[in-house]
Every structure is written in C-alpha cells, then in structure tokens.
Amino acid sequence: FFMRDEILDELQLVPFADGKLAWMTPASGSNHEKVLEHIETMPGESPLFFGMHPNAEIGFRTTQCNQLFETLQALRPKEDSGDEDGEASSPMAVAEQLCNEIYDDVNEIKFETDEVSRSMSDEEKGPFQYVFLQECDYMNKLVGEMVRSLEELQLGLKGELQMSEQMEALADNLYLGKIAPTWSKKSFPTTRTLAGWLGNIKERCEQLDGWINDPLNIPKVVDISKLFNPQSFLTAIKQLACQQKSLELDKLMVFTEVTKREHKQVDSAAREGCYVSGLFIEGARWDVNANCLEESKPKEMFCKMPVINCKADLAVEGAMKGIYICPTYCTPTRRPYFVFEAQLRTKLPPEKWVLAGVAMILDIGVSI
Numbered sequence: 175f176f177m178r179d180e181i182l183d184e185l186q187l188v189p190f191a192d193g194k195l196a197w198m199t200p201a202s203g204s205n206h207e208k209v210l211e212h213i214e215t216m217p218g219e220s221p222l223f224f225g226m227h228p229n230a231e232i233g234f235r236t237t238q239c240n241q242l243f244e245t246l247q248a249l250r251p252k253e254d255s256g257d258e259d260g261e262a263s264s265p266m267a268v269a270e271q272l273c274n275e276i277y278d279d280v281n282e283i284k285f286e287t288d289e290v291s292r293s294m295s296d297e298e299k300g301p302f303q304y305v306f307l308q309e310c311d312y313m314n315k316l317v318g319e320m321v322r323s324l325e326e327l328q329l330g331l332k333g334e335l336q337m338s339e340q341m342e343a344l345a346d347n348l349y350l351g352k353i354a355p356t357w358s359k360k361s362f363p364t365t366r367t368l369a370g371w372l373g374n375i376k377e378r379c380e381q382l383d384g385w386i387n388d389p390l391n392i393p394k395v396v397d398i399s400k401l402f403n404p405q406s407f408l409t410a411i412k413q414l415a416c417q418q419k420s421l422e423l424d425k426l427m428v429f430t431e432v433t434k435r436e437h438k439q440v441d442s443a444a445r446e447g448c449y450v451s452g453l454f455i456e457g458a459r460w461d462v463n464a465n466c467l468e469e470s471k472p473k474e475m476f477c478k479m480p481v482i483n484c485k486a487d488l489a490v491e492g493a494m495k496g497i498y499i500c501p502t503y504c505t506p507t508r509r510p511y512f513v514f515e516a517q518l519r520t521k522l523p524p525e526k527w528v529l530a531g532v533a534m535i536l537d538i539g540v541s542i
Contacts, residue, residue: 327344394440428485432460476538
C-alpha cells in the first residue's frame with residue numbers, strides 16, 4: 175500500500191479508512207523541520223493505520239485479559255476454600271467430581287467402524303464414506319484415551335493406584351477447566367476451555383451418529399467445523415469430481431459459492447459438490463442481501479456464514495475479478511491450522527480485506 179511513487183507527493187496514510195481517520199504524507203518539498211512538525215500531528219495509534227477494523231483492538235485486548243486471568247487462576251493457592259454453605263471444596267474434590275461426570279458422559283461413546291465398513295461393499299464406499307469412517311476412528315481414539323486416563327485417575331483418587339505425574343496433571347487440568355495434554359494430542363485443534371470442548375465433542379458425535387445410521391448417504395449439509403480433518407473432506411469433493419468428470423486430481427481446486435440459506439433451510443443435497451456449514455468470518459461480515467463482503471459491525475467479532483456450496487473444478491490461474499481469496503483456518507489462532515482458500519465476492523478492492531486480515535474460522539472457541 176505504501177511502497178509506491180505517490181508517497182513522495184501526498185498520499186493518504188490510513189488505508190481504506192473511508193473518512194474515519196485521515197493523515198497525509200508531508201507536503202512535497204517539505205524540509206526536515208517541517209517533516210518533524212508533521213509527524214507530531216499524527217493521531218493516536220489505531221487499528222485503522224494498519225488497514226484493520228477497530229474490532230481488531232477489542233479482540234487483542236480481550237485475548238490479553240483472558241491470558242492474564244488464566245495466569246492468576248493458575249497462581250491461586252491449591253488449598254481448601256469454603257463455599258457459600260461453609261463447606262470445604264479442595265482442588266482434588268473438584269477434580270474428582272469432574273472426573274466422574276466426564277467419565278459418565280463419554281464412557282459409552284463408541285463407533286463400530288469395522289461393522290459399518292463391512293456393511294458396505296467396495297463399490298458402495300466412496301470418498302465421503304472413507305472420510306467419515308476416518309472421523310469415527312479419530313473420535314474412538316480420543317474417547318478411548320479419555321476413558322483410560324479417567325479410570326486411572328479414579329483409582330488413584332481412591333488410593334488403589336499410586337498417583338503418577340500424568341494423573342496429577344490431569345487432576346490439575348480438570349480443576350483449572352483446561353484440556354489435559356494427553357487428550358489434546360488426540361484432539362482436534364481448538365482454543366476452547368474444557369467445558370466448551372466437551373460440549374463440542376457431543377455435537378461432533380451427533381453428526382457422526384447421523385451419518386453412521388445411513389452410511390451410504392452423507393448429511394445434506396456437512397458441518398466441517400465438526401470434523402477432525404476438514405481438509406480430507408474437501409479432498410473427497412475433488413476426488414468425486416475426478417471420477418465424474420475424468421479430470422486429474424492435482425489440477426483441481428475447491429470453489430466456494432455462498433448461498434442465502436441457513437443449515438435448517440436446506441432440504442436436499444447439492445447437485446454438484448457439497449453443502450457445508452460451520453464457518454465464521456473474522457475481520458469483515460457477510461451481507462446476505464448483497465451477497466458480498468462488507469465492513470464488520472461495531473463489537474461484532476465474528477459473523478456466521480450461510481451455507482456454502484463447495485465444488486471442485488479446474489484451477490484458475492491469476493486473480494479473479496471481484497473476488498477475495500479468503501484463507502480458512504481451524505481456530506482463531508490461525509496458523510498452523512490452515513484448511514483451504516475460499517472465494518468470496520466483494521464490491522470493494524480485495525486488497526482492503528488482505529490488509530484487514532479477513533479470514534474464515536471453523537471453530538471460533540465459543541458457541542453462537
């Protein structure tokens with residue numbers, strides 16, 4: 175934005191501010207003193223100077239506060255503290271209660287992938303079936319590790335097993351409301367607290383339950399934010415296009431077409447590709463009526479996207495007119511959890527959204 179000849183004349187130094195904030199380069203021919211005087215007139219620091227929406231500072235400060243309070247929570251003395259009834263509630267007592275509750279919730283989760291796989295012939299198994307079978311395996315491994323470690327901790331708390339470092343770490347994380355490291359290794363990328371993460375697991379299991387009861391047909395709308403490996407699902411869309419159009423896989427890319435419908439309004443599967451949901455946009459909002467990107471509303475950190483039709487076709491070289499190539503990530507931390515590039519319509523220059531850091535996020539860490 176800045177590295178161009180106009181910076182030697184008079185250039186607006188606040189990118190795409192649309193009159194919200196203005197500051198020009200010094201007048202052409204200004205001497206050293208005049209330049210210094212001009213610098214003194216610079217307005218206070220603002221996200222607008224970086225081409226970002228003022229909401230970016232809200233998000234930054236919120237993250238800072240959350241990290242501060244997490245640190246303070248971790249520094250609290252691990253000793254008995256009285257509750258409203260005057261009864262003592264130690265960290266171990268809290269951990270034990272949560273241990274039992276979580277164990278009761280996940281103990282019976284089990285997807286019979288071998289049985290489902292045998293119920294389909296090789297001809298009936300398509301790319302989508304393999305993706306969902308893989309997703310069920312991922313969930314089985316995660317839940318298996320949760321059940322194993324929770325059973326171990328239960329025995330340790332009863333005194334039937336000697337408490338190991340891993341068991342103590344699990345108890346500490348339960349008390350602090352965090353996801354245990356051994357669970358994170360088998361988990362999906364997330365920034366959620368333990369409570370939100372457990373609720374998210376239930377939602378993921380509901381989607382897998384819906385598929386496993388009818389394995390030959392995938393849901394009309396797939397919530398890709400509820401998949402361990404969303405990239406594999408998008409690859410399956412390309413693989414199916416390869417089979418139907420006799421094209422080479424490495425020459426295909428996924429194209430996105432944003433509909434005007436919500437998940438519940440879709441009554442049939444997509445004619446081409448697949449309908450997906452579960453995406454949120456950060457740094458901008460989606461105008462359903464105009465069917466394009468627009469400025470975020472004040473204090474609206476994320477905007478839920480309507481159902482998107484993802485379909486595969488031959489890759490296009492060069493920039494597409496009126497299109498912003500929007501990166502999509504699993505979590506708000508973004509890297510290293512890149513998923514794919516979506517194409518979103520825009521009436522404003524795509525460069526505006528590049529500077530604003532606009533991206534789509536699958537799991538924003540909270541329920542909306």
